[in-house]
Amino acid sequence: MRNPHQLGAIAPSSKAVACLAASVVPNTGEAVVVELGAGGGVISDAIRRRLPPGGRQIAVELNDGMVRHLRRSRPWLEVIPGDAGDLGKFLGQAGVTQVDAVVSSLPWTLFDEQHQKRILDEVSAVLAVGGTFSTVITLAAMPFRRFRQFRALLKGTFTTVGVLGPVWLNVPPALVFTASTSCPSPGRVA
Ligand SMILES: C[S@@+](CC[C@H](N)C(=O)[O-])C[C@H]1O[C@@H](n2cnc3c(N)ncnc32)[C@H](O)[C@@H]1O
Known part of the structure; x- marks a missing residue:
């Protein structure tokens, strides 16, 4: 509030x-998963339920109060305070070079196009080939120009973009966009 x-x-x-x-x-396996904008932790809990033991779960959160709350309530979660636009730097400091999934509920329509692009580029750079990025988008956000900007950037950044939902049991109802890149780009070293 x-x-x-x-x-x-x-x-x-x-x-x-x-x-x-x-x-x-x-x-399955010992995956590394990153969550962007963990907030109160409801998605962190869903990730934890799915991730097998041995996996690594990292959350990047900008709001100091939320960071304190997450650290207090979820000691099993690695919480990194800061902007998702610095994801690569944060993961480097944490000794992580690639991740298997990135899950986001960031408020994309609050970000200008440059900030949206910076975060998506960071996600794309750390996501393993075959890994998937998912992001929650509420139906209320969809009429906004910044949502259309975001969707265009998403399509330009990843080779495959999909949509799950809608989920009506949410305030407001929401979709989940998914994105992945199935082959390494020519400039990317395996
Ligand atoms: C819409 S809330 C989602 C909270 C929670 N994950 C959920 O789904 O209920 C967005 C969260 O993203 C965080 N956030 C906003 N901008 C951010 C940024 N640039 N980098 C990291 N976190 C950010 C906010 O502080 C907030 O906790």
């Missing part, structure tokens, strides 16, 4: 949305 321009939501995601967003998390 104190920071609407950072949180970008009137209510936390529902468990149904959290479950759908977390469905891109591998449920």
